[in-house]
Amino acid sequence: MxxxxxxxxxxxxxxxxxxxxxxxxxxxxxxxxxxxxxxxxxxxxxxxxxxxxxxxxxxxxxxxxxxxxxxxxxxxxxxxxxxxxxxxxxxxxxxxxxxxxxxxxxxxxxxxxxxxxxxxxxxxxxxxxxxxxxxxxxxxxxxxxxxxxxxxxxxxxxxxxxxxxxxxxxxxxxxxxxxxxxxxxxxxxxxxxxxxxxxxxxxxxxxxxxRVEEEHIVRMGLLASGAAHELGTPLSTLAVILGDWAHDEELMGDEVLGEDITEMRTQVQRCKSIVSGILLSAGEARGEESEQTTVCKFVDALAEEWRTTRTMPAFSYRNDFGEDTPMVSDTTLKQMAFNVLDNARDASPQWVELVITRDDTAEAPALCITVNDAGPGFAPQMLEHLGEPYQSTKQRPGSGLGLYLVMNVARTLGGSVTARNRAGNGEGSGAQVSIRLPLAAIALPRGHRPA
Incomplete structure (x- = not known):
C-alpha cells in the first residue's frame, strides 16, 4: 500500500x-x-x-x-x-x-x-x-x-x-x-x-x-527527488565500472584491492537503493514495486538489510511480534526504521538493538518498532522539543531532520513516536526510540493472503 x-x-x-x-x-x-x-x-x-x-x-x-x-x-x-x-x-x-x-x-x-x-x-x-x-x-x-x-x-x-x-x-x-x-x-x-x-x-x-510542517516536508521532498534524479546516472556509471573491475582478474588478484572493490559495489548498491526509495516515496518508481508480504517477513528483511549494509560490531535483533499479519511492504516504512537505526548507530557505534513487538493493549492493535542504543542519550531540551526539525547533537548543517521526518510519517499513518533515556531521565545510559503504527494502517484486509 x-x-x-x-x-x-x-x-x-x-x-x-x-x-x-x-x-x-x-x-x-x-x-x-x-x-x-x-x-x-x-x-x-x-x-x-x-x-x-x-x-x-x-x-x-x-x-x-x-x-x-x-x-x-x-x-x-x-x-x-x-x-x-x-x-x-x-x-x-x-x-x-x-x-x-x-x-x-x-x-x-x-x-x-x-x-x-x-x-x-x-x-x-x-x-x-x-x-x-x-x-x-x-x-x-x-x-x-x-x-x-x-x-x-x-x-x-x-x-x-x-x-x-x-x-x-x-x-x-x-x-x-x-x-x-x-x-x-x-x-x-x-x-x-x-x-x-x-x-x-x-x-x-x-x-x-x-500544514506548515507538511509544506516544509514537501519542499524537502522535491529537493530530495531532484537530487535523486541527478544521482541516478552517476551511480549507474559507477556500478558499471565497478562491475568491470570485479571481472578483472588482475585487480581482483590483489586481496586488499579486491575487498575494496567489493565494499565499493555494496555501498554503490546501497546508494542506488536509497535513491530508489526517495523516488518511490515521491511517487516516481524506479522499477521496484511494493510487494505483498507479512509483518514478520518485512521486519526480518529490514533487519537483515540494515545489518549487511552497515558496519556494526554488535547488532541485536529480536522479533516478538507473535501471530503474523499480511501487509504490503513500503519503502517509506523501511526508510523510516533505517533513519532511527542510523541515528542510534551514530550515537552508539558499538551496539544497537532492534525489538519488534505487537501492542494489543489499546483499542487498535499496533506494530511497535523499538530501537535501543548505548550512547549518551537525549539531552532534556531535545526531549522537550522532540519532533521539531533541526534538533540534533550532530554539529553538521542540515542535521536533525531524520527523527522529524520519522514522526511525520508515523503521524500520517495514525501512529506515534516516543523517545526517552533508557535509565530514568538522565543522560549517559543510552536512548530508546519507539515507533507505534496501527496495524489497520499497514496491514492487508482480513482474509487476504500474500501472493
Whole structure:
C-alpha cells in the first residue's frame, strides 16, 4: 500500500473543519444536558405550584409540553450518536425549540407576570456563545417578540400582590429562584462551552502548524527527488565500472584491492537503493514495486538489510511480534526504521538493538518498532522539543531532520513516536526510540493472503 494512499486515513488531522465539527458535537451535548435539567426543573416547579402553593395552573397541558421537550431531547441524543457534524443552523433550531417550550409554559402560567420570564436571558446568553453572525441577533429578536406577545396573550396566573413583603412574597421568591437559576446555569454552561471553543482553537492552531510542517516536508521532498534524479546516472556509471573491475582478474588478484572493490559495489548498491526509495516515496518508481508480504517477513528483511549494509560490531535483533499479519511492504516504512537505526548507530557505534513487538493493549492493535542504543542519550531540551526539525547533537548543517521526518510519517499513518533515556531521565545510559503504527494502517484486509 503506497504511503500516499495511507495518508488519506488521517486527512481529518489536516482539515481545520474537523475542529469545528468536534466543538459543535460537544456544544450539542451541553444543550442536551441543559434540556434534561430543564425537564426536571419544570416538573418540580409545576408540582410545587400546583400542590404546595395551590396555584390554579393548567396541569395537564404543562406536563404535556414537558413530555414533548423530553421526546425532543431523546431525538437529539440519538442524532448526536450518529457523529455527523453539528452545524450552526442546527444549534440555532435547537435553541428555538427551547424558546418555544419556555414561551408555551409562560403562556399557560401568567405570561410576563410569571417571574420565570427572565429565563429568556439564559437563551440569549447561550445563543451569544454558540451562534455566529445573524443567528445571534435573530435569537434576540425572537425572544423579544415572544416577551412582547406574552404581555398581551396569556392565561391568567393569580399571584398575591405582596411585593412589599420582600422575601415573603411569592413573586419575589420566584424572581430570586429565577435569578439563581440563570446565574448558576450561565456560569456552568458558558464555562463548559468556552472550554470547548478553546479546545477547538487549539486544534485549529495544531492543524495550521501541521500544514506548515507538511509544506516544509514537501519542499524537502522535491529537493530530495531532484537530487535523486541527478544521482541516478552517476551511480549507474559507477556500478558499471565497478562491475568491470570485479571481472578483472588482475585487480581482483590483489586481496586488499579486491575487498575494496567489493565494499565499493555494496555501498554503490546501497546508494542506488536509497535513491530508489526517495523516488518511490515521491511517487516516481524506479522499477521496484511494493510487494505483498507479512509483518514478520518485512521486519526480518529490514533487519537483515540494515545489518549487511552497515558496519556494526554488535547488532541485536529480536522479533516478538507473535501471530503474523499480511501487509504490503513500503519503502517509506523501511526508510523510516533505517533513519532511527542510523541515528542510534551514530550515537552508539558499538551496539544497537532492534525489538519488534505487537501492542494489543489499546483499542487498535499496533506494530511497535523499538530501537535501543548505548550512547549518551537525549539531552532534556531535545526531549522537550522532540519532533521539531533541526534538533540534533550532530554539529553538521542540515542535521536533525531524520527523527522529524520519522514522526511525520508515523503521524500520517495514525501512529506515534516516543523517545526517552533508557535509565530514568538522565543522560549517559543510552536512548530508546519507539515507533507505534496501527496495524489497520499497514496491514492487508482480513482474509487476504500474500501472493
Amino acid at each position: 503506497p504511503l500516499q494512499r495511507l495518508a488519506k486515513s488521517a486527512e481529518f488531522l489536516r482539515n481545520p473543519r474537523a475542529a469545528d465539527a468536534a466543538a459543535g458535537i460537544k456544544n450539542l451535548q451541553q444543550l442536551i444536558q441543559l434540556r434534561w435539567m430543564a425537564v426536571i426543573g419544570q416538573i418540580f416547579t409545576i408540582e410545587v405550584a400546583s400542590h404546595s402553593l395551590r396555584l390554579a395552573i393548567p396541569l395537564q397541558p404543562m406536563l404535556l409540553v414537558v413530555g414533548c421537550l423530553a421526546v425532543f431531547n431523546v431525538v437529539s441524543l440519538l442524532r448526536l450518536r450518529t457523529g455527523v457534524q453539528v452545524r450552526n443552523v442546527e444549534l440555532f433550531l435547537a435553541l428555538l425549540v427551547d424558546v418555544a417550550v419556555l414561551t408555551t409554559q409562560l403562556y399557560l402560567s401568567g405570561g410576563t407576570s410569571n417571574p420565570f420570564v427572565f429565563l429568556y436571558l439564559l437563551q440569549i446568553a447561550l445563543g451569544a456563545i454558540l451562534l455566529r453572525g445573524a443567528y445571534i441577533w435573530s435569537m434576540v429578536g425572537i425572544t423579544t417578540a415572544c416577551f412582547a406577545l406574552l404581555a398581551n396573550y396569556h392565561l391568567p396566573l393569580e399571584l398575591p400582590h405582596d411585593l412589599h413583603q420582600g422575601l415573603s412574597s411569592l413573586y419575589v421568591l420566584g424572581l430570586l429562584v429565577c435569578f439563581v437559576l440563570n446565574a448558576i446555569l450561565v456560569v456552568i454552561f458558558i464555562t463548559r462551552i468556552s472550554l470547548n471553543l478553546r479546545e477547538r482553537d487549539a486544534r485549529l492552531a495544531a492543524a495550521r502548524r501541521r
